Amino acid sequence: MSERAPLLKSQRSLDHELVNQGHMACPGCGAVLAMRYVLNVLGPKTIVVLPACCWSVISGRHPASALNVPLFHTAFETAAAVATGVRGALDARGDSETHVLAWAGDGGTFDIGLQALSGAAERNEDIIYVCYDNEAYMNTGVQRSSSTPPGAWTTTTPAAQPEDRDKKDIMGIMAAHRIPYAATAAIAYPDDLMAKVKKARDTRGMRFLHIFCPCPTGWRTPPDMTVELARAAVQARVFPLYEVENGETWSLTLEPEGRPIADYIRAQGRFAHVDDQTIAQYQSATDRRWDQLMKRMAQGC
Template identity: 45%
Template sequence: MKLKEISREELFRSSYGCAGCAAVLAVRLTLKVLGRNCVCVVPANCISTVSCYYPQTPFFVPMTVMAFAATGAALSGISAGFRRRGREDISVVGFSGDGGTADIGIQSLSGAIDGGYKFIYICYDNEAYMNTGIQRSGLTPYGATTTTTPAPCFETESKKDMLRIVAAHDIPYAATACTSYPLDFMQKVARANRVNGPTYIHVLAPCPTGWGFAPDRAIELGRMAVESGFWRLVELENGKLRTTHKPSRRRSVAEYFAAQTRFRQLSPEQIEEIQRNIDRRQAAGQAFSATG
């Protein structure tokens, strides 16, 4: 896939999202790959918040807003309907936030993967419940402050390894991505679209409001997350795990933390411990998206 070959058609454009929102970028890039022949399911999350202002909508494809816990159920239901009518050419895609995936929607995601219908489940991970005011979620990393874990306290649980959870379902295709690597992400969406079964893509989407950095650095922050080893770009196809992008330069995790305000209260010793954890996971060749 090359930049020049990507569709110029904007099917998600000019939403009410914050300036520099990477979650909005993730939706835009996904719809560039899938084109007009797709149906979107959006539960309660940032995307539904920024796109559903009657009578305007940034979506140029059919979309439905679903209950928070029911993304997976809606996806398999719509997909089952299309299968019954012989329209399996239509892609069914769900955009769920990290809370809607790892906390509230996890049973429905699990059931949907078990059901085996064809859909793409995209979890854009901005590492907290951002649209309701930055509350902690199951995917908030260790050490981050949120409004429910305020400084000088901080999140003391580590991030759930969603990829390992979906891999335990024997999913045909699952991947992690980051909006700072758009071609890598779009390739994964295209690959997921070819699979006749449930697929899951976990995309890291830096959030200027919640993480505390200037909007113009949204792409840089994602790149720093990958280069520091905080986030890995991998894909899992039929049980085989493959790293799709190895960063050419390594950064220290301290550099990544210094770029945002949510890790401000960590002492150098705590950052060192997180760095050791990341190094240990990398040295052990731990298969899944290693997070501190």
């Protein structure tokens, strides 16, 4: 995991940054990179709807703001609902140009916000919904969510009784709503990520992006490992990069090497208690999920 990232096309966008310096994220936060890449594609004509999540704090304390776009803080479970209203009002005012970006964490998406998200997806609301996934309730101090992977320590899944359920298949759920566009992305692959944001930007209707964002604070990893961990997750097929159009066309956007997941697991303090035998089980489970994904790629839906 020591390879150097190639020069990024995304670096060209630095002259019109929409994420300011001086934000309030922890050092090495993956979610800040994700916001930066997404906003740099969507541009200044974007309204952000932000439910309770790490970004509620990252965005800064009143009257400062870390974003150069309008931002509305809202209740935990209402990202998709409030975005529905913002879109409706823009439409009523004849503004079809401005993008509405609902920006929620995994807790606000997989758990408490799932009903509103499902409603918006079913109605095919013309919004872009991003779930930045750091695999637990990090803002409240690392509690498990239904996105927390098996074996992970959190403050509510202590090492003596770690998380024992698979991550909820949020992409499967969103694909089942037959929305025009859904994709996974990871902050280690900004060109792939930004290409997907562009595709989302140029599609109308409900768009869903599931962005993998390692969290040094919650994962018990050094802050300078964040990008490499995201890359390791993708290459180990833990977090494959793909897109789904209309719930039917599934396509891989990056062929992972299929590295053993042991390297990915061993690099993180949250898995420190996990033994080799258990890692072997996780490897089997990862392989099984990958095979299922490949079947979907081949068959559609």
